[in-house]
Amino acid sequence: METSIDMDMDHGEPRGTKRPAEETEVSQAPKRIRALDPDVVNKIAAGEIIVAPMHALKELIENAVDAGSTSLEILVKEGGLKLLQITDNGHGIDRDDLPILCERFTTSKLKQFEDLSSIGTYGFRGEALASISHIAHLTVTTKTAGSSCAWRAHYSDGKLVAAKPGQNAAPKATAGRGGTQITVEDLFYNVPTRRRAFRSASEEYAKILDVVGRYAVHCSGVAFSCRKHGDSGVSISTPAAANTVDRIRQIHGSAVANELVDFKIEDEKLGFLSSGLAANANYHVKRTVILLFINHRAVESTAMKRAVEQTYASFLPKGGHPFVYIDLEIEPQRLDVNVHPTKREVNFLNEDEIIECICHEIRSKLAQVDSSRTFMTQTLLPGLTTTEPLSRGNDGPHTTPKNPATAKKPYEHNLVRTDARVRKITSMLPPAVARDDMEEETASSNPLDEGLQYEITDREPLRIALTSVKNLRASVRNAMHNNLTETIASHTYVGLVDERRRIAAIQSGVKLYLIDYGMFCSEFFYQVGLTNFGNFGVIKLDPPPKLIDLLRIAADAERTSHETQRISQGTQPRSQANDEREAEENEIFANAPEMVSKALIDRREMIDEYFSMRISAEGELLTIPLLLKGYLPCLGKLPRFLLRLGPYVDWTGEEECFRTFLRELAAFYTPEQLPLPQTKDSTVDESEIPEDEAGDDELIKSRRSQMTRMMEHVIFPALRSRLVATTKLLQGVVEVADLKGLYRVFERC
Incomplete structure (x- = not known):
């Protein structure tokens, strides 16, 4: 026997063997495209729809409820892999429909594609029974109200088959009650890899009970029962007359x-x-x-x-x-x-x-x-004490008080602050606003009361089914970082750290993090743009500014920035090439406003439909999109945002157009960098303070106060509930403290 095994191993081709060079050259030739065999197609589809016995049962339960059943009996053997049977008392299936019952896309609930917009039944595609018949032995016994007897049919690969070799495959008349009984045997018998993936029958049965329990709670007026094959008792039993609370009581x-x-x-x-x-x-x-x-x-x-x-x-x-x-x-x-x-x-x-x-x-x-929380307590009657029995030692008889059992006190370094109303670290810092401003803020009942008024429009929401938008959403989901997403979803906002560098502190668990909220907001507003694509709110500009005026402001600012940058890099010797390059740049900045304005006006219908940015035919900017209620972007960034819509948006391709436009819109909505607030300090030489930070004017003070409130009450709550943190956001997170680590430091001190 050993010699036989050795011979097989010597002559068999080992796994992972590198192909010879001549075979590699041949394999580089393009392979012909061929249509898959229908049997392969059907098995692939079956593997997508019926992933486990619980999915097969879910489809069968939905079909039974759609058929008007008021009683469902479910029988399971070996977690549904050996036997899965459901019996209902619904309308039944007509004898003439049995030959095509298990063919793909045969259904009584859908006639045309438009019916999908008003579908009111569980099933509609006609793939459930077809998929089951390709990976199991399927038997259907059914009787309608107008039939004198029941009919039994056997199916394999979507077709009628004979119960035994040599017999006729047509449905056979049999005794039976009204309704339908579907029996699924040997599930995944021809997909051994899938069948071996199931670890235990008890685990699959628990998943089946979960599915039955969900529908038993929801489907009022329908009786459910589920039991294992061979057991006398049932695992789930709910009568048809039970209300929802009673159904939850019986199941949970x-x-x-x-x-x-x-x-x-x-x-x-x-x-x-x-x-x-x-x-x-x-x-x-x-x-x-x-x-x-x-x-x-x-x-x-x-x-x-x-x-x-x-x-x-x-x-x-x-x-x-x-x-x-x-x-x-x-x-x-x-x-x-x-x-x-x-x-x-x-x-x-x-x-x-x-x-x-x-x-x-x-x-x-x-x-x-x-306020109605209940606590179980037990107290002693007045005047009574609890003692241990008398014990005699060297000192004679004495009594030992009996201490009540107390819960183990948790270590403080394992405690987590979860209430945002308790004292924060920012309360220990000097106030950044004047006392009068603080009193006004305290007196205000709404921390976001900035004079903003909202109204609800009658605009019907658009149904976006563009492949390009779906692809962009899928790319975000594929780049999701699970741990970082959970950290942001469970964080507690601590406060702003540096408004110039756009850094904020958050707490998650027992750890303190510094995050670049500029980077996080840019990604968040991009995702909001994808989620609400075509259904944005609007911010009305009254009076509406001229588009060309805003673009000229942005172009002048860009020209000044270029000149400042060139001067800061050192004065270069004058030459004809430098003069020509400078003249070319000036011409570009001079012509850019007209070019961008014309491009936006020409595309104003598309921009309004998809991005809710309305531009009149005369070139007036009427509205800009509203991405987050309660948050007002810096309108000082509006001219630059409009100017960048020209060269930085790819207007040639649909998907790239949407992606680049939403990225520019997210950059516009991202909170701007603010100069740090100046405090009176006699030790600081005023001449050393940068000119742009020499003093805070009223506009900067007002914007800083506004940003402080919006960050705490709008932006970070929105990040916590809606952000899908991507892998690239890891660059904007730094862990600065771990409560357990700090306790170790203090212990050494």
Whole structure:
């Protein structure tokens, strides 16, 4: 036997063997493109839709509910890999439809592409049963109300097959009750790699129970039962008459069902209605549980999960996580359900605004019941003491007081400041504004009250399905740095450190970081531009300035900057080449305003539609886009922003045009550098202070006060809830302190 193995190893080609040179030369020839075999195509599609037994069951449950079922019975064997059976009492399937039941893209719910904009059912593509039939043995037994008997059919690779070799493949008449029973056996029998990837049957069964539990909570009027094959008892059982709270009690336990508060919110402008149940502060678990249904479809949303966790951060103790059930109904034309093979994710308009509205409603409900927290306590009756039994030692009998058990006190270096209202490090610094300004700021009820007025328009939101925008969004997701994103999402704002270098301090966990908020804001506003593309708010300019005047201001500033830079580099000897170059630069700066103005006016319809920057035919700048409510960009940067739209935006390609325009828009919105505030110090020679920092005028003081408030109350909260931190942002983060490390230093001292 050993000799046989050695011979096989000697003659077999080892893995990773380098190809001979002649084979390499041949392989460099272009290979012909051929159409894949339909069987291969179908198996690839099946692998995308049916990833695990839980996905197959999810599709079957949705089909059963779509068929009007009021009772679903689920039977599982070996985690669904050996057997997965669902029996319902719905409308059933007509005998004449059985031959094409498992063919791809055969459905009763969709007739034309436009129907996707008003789809109201779970399934619509007709791929679920087809995918299952390509990777499992599928049997369907069904009976309609008008049929005298039930019909049983067997499927393989989307086609009818005989139950046994030699028999007819046509559906057979059989006894059966009204409804449909679908049996899936030997799932992934012909995909051994996928089947070996599942670690244990119990783990897959737990995932199946999670899927059944989600739909059992949401589908009111439908009875669910799920059990293992061979077990006499059921793992999940909910009657059809049970309400939502009772369903949560039966599936998730009474501990959470007794601590639920209901909420409901509707907004006709955003086109949504949401209701649900959220656990109050008396209940928390080790991991967040969110049952999210959008238009009655169980989906997942990272943005919703993050927002809910932040909402509960001020109500739950450290390490506690919430339980929330959310039923969100959105107008169908605002929703895109066809973005994921398993329909696990959906896209909808105004996602951030809708999530914020829901979290605000949950926050208000939690605040109302926050005073009703319950604590279990036990006290002694007056006059009684607790003692140990008498013990006799060398000193005779004595009693030893019994100390009550106390919780272990945590070390202080493990404590984290999570309340933004407690004393900050900035309170120990000298005030940067006058006393009168501080009193006015304290008296103001709204820290962002800068005289800004907002109004809601009747403009219908655009549905953006451009491939270029989707590609740009995907590139941001691909460059995401998970750890940095979590750090920003869980940070606490400490304060501004250096307004000239644009550095701020934040705390995350027990660590203190300095971040370049200019770099972070540039990336954040670029992402906001991609998220709200085509649906920006507007900032009205009244009276509207002339576009050509703004461009001339920017051109003059650029010319002055070039001349200053040339002088600072040293006076060069005059020559004909230098004179010609200088004359050419002056001509460029002189002609640039007219050229850029003409280009923007010619493209004003596209710029208005996609970027909400409205330019009149006479060349007046009427509006600029609003990216973040409560934040006002520096309008002094507006002329330079407009001038850069000429040479720095690629108007020739769609994707590059959008990317470069949004980058310039993000640079305009990025907070500007401000001179450091000057303090009275007799030891400093005024002649050594730079001329531009010799004194702060009223405009700089006002802008500094405005920026301080907007950074704390608008920008950094927005970064915490919406920023996808990319890898390049690591260059703008420096860890300056670790609380544990500081304690070690103090211990040495």
